[in-house]
Amino acid sequence: MQIKSFEDVLQANIPVVLAKSELHVSLYLIDGVLIDTGPSREAEMVASLLSQWEFDQVVLTHHHEDHTGLAPWIQKQKQVPLYIHEKGINLCRKKAKLPLYRRLFWGKRLAFEPEAISNTLQSERYTWEVIHTPGHAIDHIALYNREKGWMFGGDLYVQPRPKSMFRFEDVPLLIKSLRKLLSYDFTTYFCQHAGIILDGKKVIRQKLDYLMSTQQEILFMHNEGKSTKQIQQELFPKKHMMNYYSFGESSPRHFIHSITHVIE
Ligand SMILES: [Zn+2]
Numbered sequence: 001m002q003i004k005s006f007e008d009v010l011q012a013n014i015p016v017v018l019a020k021s022e023l024h025v026s027l028y029l030i031d032g033v034l035i036d037t038g039p040s041r042e043a044e045m046v047a048s049l050l051s052q053w054e055f056d057q058v059v060l061t062h063h064h065e066d067h068t069g070l071a072p073w074i075q076k077q078k079q080v081p082l083y084i085h086e087k088g089i090n091l092c093r094k095k096a097k098l099p100l101y102r103r104l105f106w107g108k109r110l111a112f113e114p115e116a117i118s119n120t121l122q123s124e125r126y127t128w129e130v131i132h133t134p135g136h137a138i139d140h141i142a143l144y145n146r147e148k149g150w151m152f153g154g155d156l157y158v159q160p161r162p163k164s165m166f167r168f169e170d171v172p173l174l175i176k177s178l179r180k181l182l183s184y185d186f187t188t189y190f191c192q193h194a195g196i197i198l199d200g201k202k203v204i205r206q207k208l209d210y211l212m213s214t215q216q217e218i219l220f221m222h223n224e225g226k227s228t229k230q231i232q233q234e235l236f237p238k239k240h241m242m243n244y245y246s247f248g249e250s251s252p253r254h255f256i257h258s259i260t261h262v263i264e
Pocket of ligand 1: 064
């Protein structure tokens with residue numbers, strides 16, 4: 001685990017390795033606000049860090065297990081509120097039902113009781129705007145710090161040109177959310193997987209442009225009468241490890257389906 005500081009932010013970057021794949025997930029601490037908790041797979045390491053970090057509230061960008069894994073532990077150990085978008089509350093109240101590869105990669109996520117976040121959040125020095133940004137997950141939020149011009153974007157960015165989507169992802173909604181994000185005046189962007197990005201607007205715009213042009217291409221091919229399989233072969237010919245690991249939960253097919261709404 002690597003701890004970095006950036007002005008008054010602390011970032012803990014946790015590497016998670018499975019077979020030949022390595023993924024990273026970050027938690028951020030700023031002004032007494034912990035943003036996401038890390039996965040339970042690294043529970044001991046993260047718990048010892050969190051026992052040292054001082055925070056009086058926790059904000060979860062969404063309910064996924066790599067962001068909420070330690071939330072049940074925090075709830076037991078510390079008397080602090082855990083906030084999530086209202087659409088995530090019921091998902092967190094029961095133990096997460098995860099496919100095997102996610103359980104192996106990130107570890108399980110037990111039940112806990114979060115509270116609904118409102119439109120703004122107050123910390124000692126800052127006022128935060130809470131922006132509902134579904135697409136990757138229905139309860140996904142971004143946190144905007146107007147004083148600093150900083151955006152904490154959860155899993156909205158991750159990478160600029162994804163070739164595959166998860167079954168639960170929705171590309172048109174993602175496009176809408178990225179557009180919403182760009183209506184805010186921000187510089188630095190804090191990603192939960194790609195880390196701290198100084199020219200934040202540029203990378204969000206890149207991703208938005210890529211998704212919009214790919215959406216156009218998919219719709220064009222679909223209107224020409226091409227099947228999902230044909231579109232996939234033309235636009236996304238390469239197979240990725242994650243497509244195999246996930247037994248199809250992550251696949252270019254879901255990218256196409258979420259746009260054409262044709263399930264074949
Ligand atoms: Zn996620």
